[in-house]
Each structure stands twice: as C-alpha cells, then as structure tokens.
Amino acid sequence: MTHPRIDIPEGFRAFPTAVSRASTTLFPNVAALREAETQSDPLWSYGLNSTPTQMELAQRLAQMEGGAHCLLLPSGLSAISLTLFACLKAGDEILAPDNAYGPLRTHANWLARDYGLQVRYYDPMLGAGVGALISPQTKLIWIETPGSVTMELPDVPAIAAAARGILTAMDHTWTGGLLIRPFELGVDISIQALTKYQSGASDVLMGSVVTRDAALHTRLLKIRKLLGLGVSSDDCYFILRSLPTLAARLRAHEERALALAQWLRERPEVYRVLHPAFPECPGHVNWLRDYSGASSLFSAVFHQRFGQSRIDAFIDDLRLFGIGYSWGGAHSLALPYDIPAMRSAASWPPADWPAREDAGILVRFYCGLEDAPDLIEDVRQSMARHLV
Ligand SMILES: *Cc1c(COP(=O)(O)O)cnc(C)c1O
Numbered sequence: 001m002t003h004p005r006i007d008i009p010e011g012f013r014a015f016p017t018a019v020s021r022a023s024t025t026l027f028p029n030v031a032a033l034r035e036a037e038t039q040s041d042p043l044w045s046y047g048l049n050s051t052p053t054q055m056e057l058a059q060r061l062a063q064m065e066g067g068a069h070c071l072l073l074p075s076g077l078s079a080i081s082l083t084l085f086a087c088l089k090a091g092d093e094i095l096a097p098d099n100a101y102g103p104l105r106t107h108a109n110w111l112a113r114d115y116g117l118q119v120r121y122y123d124p125m126l127g128a129g130v131g132a133l134i135s136p137q138t139k140l141i142w143i144e145t146p147g148s149v150t151m152e153l154p155d156v157p158a159i160a161a162a163a164r165g166i167l168t169a170m171d172h173t174w175t176g177g178l179l180i181r182p183f184e185l186g187v188d189i190s191i192q193a194l195t196k197y198q199s200g201a202s203d204v205l206m207g208s209v210v211t212r213d214a215a216l217h218t219r220l221l222k223i224r225k226l227l228g229l230g231v232s233s234d235d236c237y238f239i240l241r242s243l244p245t246l247a248a249r250l251r252a253h254e255e256r257a258l259a260l261a262q263w264l265r266e267r268p269e270v271y272r273v274l275h276p277a278f279p280e281c282p283g284h285v286n287w288l289r290d291y292s293g294a295s296s297l298f299s300a301v302f303h304q305r306f307g308q309s310r311i312d313a314f315i316d317d318l319r320l321f322g323i324g325y326s327w328g329g330a331h332s333l334a335l336p337y338d339i340p341a342m343r344s345a346a347s348w349p350p351a352d353w354p355a356r357e358d359a360g361i362l363v364r365f366y367c368g369l370e371d372a373p374d375l376i377e378d379v380r381q382s383m384a385r386h387l388v
Helices: 030-037 052-063 076-087 102-115 126-132 156-162 214-227 233-265 284-290 309-316 370-387
Strands: 069-073 095-097 120-124 136-144 167-171 191-194 207-211 270-274 297-303 332-338 359-366
Touching: 052 069, 052 207, 052 233, 069 214, 076 102, 076 136, 076 167, 076 191, 076 207, 076 214, 102 120, 102 332, 120 126, 126 156, 136 156, 156 167, 167 233, 167 309, 207 214, 233 270, 233 297, 233 359, 233 370, 270 359, 309 332, 309 359, 309 370
Parallel strands: 095 120, 095 136, 136 167, 167 191
Antiparallel strands: 069 207, 191 207, 270 297, 297 359, 332 359
C-alpha cells in the first residue's frame, strides 16, 4: 500500500499538463544524488526547486515574453522582493519610479531603513534623464509600465539606454506579459504578477522573473534557493490551464475598458481619464510605439467638487464592480486612491494639466468580462445618485 508504481503510464496523451506533486524527488541511485550535489541547478533535485509542471509553466512564460529563463515565485511581490535581494546589497542604490506599485515602495523603504540600502525615487516621465541620477552606488533601475494607478507610460528604451550597463528590471503586470516586448526594449529583468491576467480567475497567487542572460538567471536562482521560495504544481496547473485563453481574454478586457473609458471621458463629472490609449495619458506616444494593445485597468480623476464621501458612496453603490485589491479575473473592480500621499518625487496633479486645482479624487477601474453596456449602465446609475 505504501509503495505504489511510480512511473508515468505509457501511451496516455492529453492536452492538459500533468500535475506532478512532489516534495521528495527520487534519485535513481546514490551516485546520481552525489552528481546532483555538484551542480548549481540540477534538473530534478527537490520539489521546492523544480517539478515537470513548474518547468512547463516557466518555459512557456519565458517563451511568451521573448526571454530565455523564468523563475516562478509565490506572488508578484515575492518576484519583486527576489529581484531586489539578488541585485542589491548593503550600500547599493536602487532608482525607482515615483508611481511604482505601492508594496515595492514599502519593501524598498524597509530595506533602506533596516538593511543599509539606498532608494531614490524618480519622476516616471524623466526618460533618458534617469541617467543623470545614476551614482557609483546605483546597481538597479526599476521601471514600471504603465505606472500603478496613475498610468504614466515611461520611455522604456530611453531609460534602458541611459542605464549604461546597470541592471534594469521592469514590472509590466498590466500587459499580461503579451502587450510589450521587454527584452527588445533593452530591459534585463521582466517581472509579472501572474496573479492577475495569467491566472484570470482571482484564485491563484504567483509571480515570475524572466531573463535572457544565463548568469543573471543563475544569480536570481541562487537567491530563490537561499530564501526557500517555490510554488506548488497545483497552482502552476491553474495558470497553465488559463494561458491558452490569455490573448483572447485580453482582447475582450481591452474592448470593455475602452468602451467604459470613452464613456467616462465625455462625462462632466470627470476631470480626466487616464487610459494609455488616450492622448491625454502621460507617455501615450510611448504606448503607441511600444505596445500592441491595451488591457483593462485604467483610472478616472473626478472633479474636485466631489469630495471623498461622495466618491466613496459612488463606489459603494456600484453593483457590478467589487471593492478589493488585485485584478485580472472575470469580475470588475473599483477603488479610490489618494495620489499625493503616495508620491515623493513628482508633483500630483502634473504641473502641465489645465486648471489642475479642479483635479480631485482618482478612481481606479478594472473591467472584467461583463458586457460593456452593463458596466456603463452601472457606473451611470451610481453617478446619477451620488455625483450630482
Ligand atoms: C498585483 C501587482 C503585483 C503583486 O502581485 P501579488 O501576486 O498580488 O503579490 C506587483 N506588481 C504590480 C504592478 C501589480 O499590479
């Protein structure tokens, strides 16, 4: 009973990837175990490091993004964290955009406070100007596109060129890994929260770090092992199951978000819609140049006359939009943000916006897969009740 047949049945074929659950992975003999101990990355050594299911997902993601190597992490945030630990040590400096994903800021600030790292935030629209901020201590330049919540599109190739050999890491979770080619733009490390579109079902947490350079991959892998980070094959299976529909889902999301964003853009309650496909989105020209499409997360800045309590009531009374973090699934979401409290390097609202004192509270919308007319009607009904 405790010693079943453990080889894979011959002749069985199906589309889904088999789930290989394992903590222990077996070596054929002691000599093979000794041989594995001499290698930095043996193919099968322990379930934490690799299983065929994990390997299949990692290879597909690397291929999808035009990279060569991929490491899977238990969340998008742990993919960020691994990258910081692998690229920086005490005394080193990271340059990060002012609109970076909030937990990245918190993480980098924690390392600065307790572990001797230095962090400098830059205006996300600085482009090649980032080069002038580089000091002898700078070891990593962080890029996020579009920027979290405020959606600015940085000039990625200009920043990558200005890095002059300093490592660049780019979080482009918004693209689902499909709408931009990170390595062709000159980036070294590509970060995705697979939790979002790759999962697509609001039920799995995972992150990926994709690279082209073998030595860089080895460095990241070493730190991943030191930190004991790994993912379950079951979770990999869920992502593998969603990948074949990713491109089709993204197109459906894009269509819905564009419909809602266009509608909001015409409304008198809205000061400005921040959607990469609109010319008024900072860095829109970079979107035109670097992207093959849009996904479905965007923001709308309401007029100043609607204060926090009315915006909160507007969000509370949306029926199709849930209130909660994360996104990428079938269900729409909405959240209010206090942007000035999240910034330290770039002013908000941007200095070149007309009548910027009219710019009020920002609401981030995520469009799921509900029908666009239903989403628009939902926003209309709650606006009619609360934003008058
Ligand atoms: C959600 C998100 C992450 C973190 O992903 P988790 O899996 O929730 O940890 C990182 N970066 C960006 C841009 C995100 O939107």
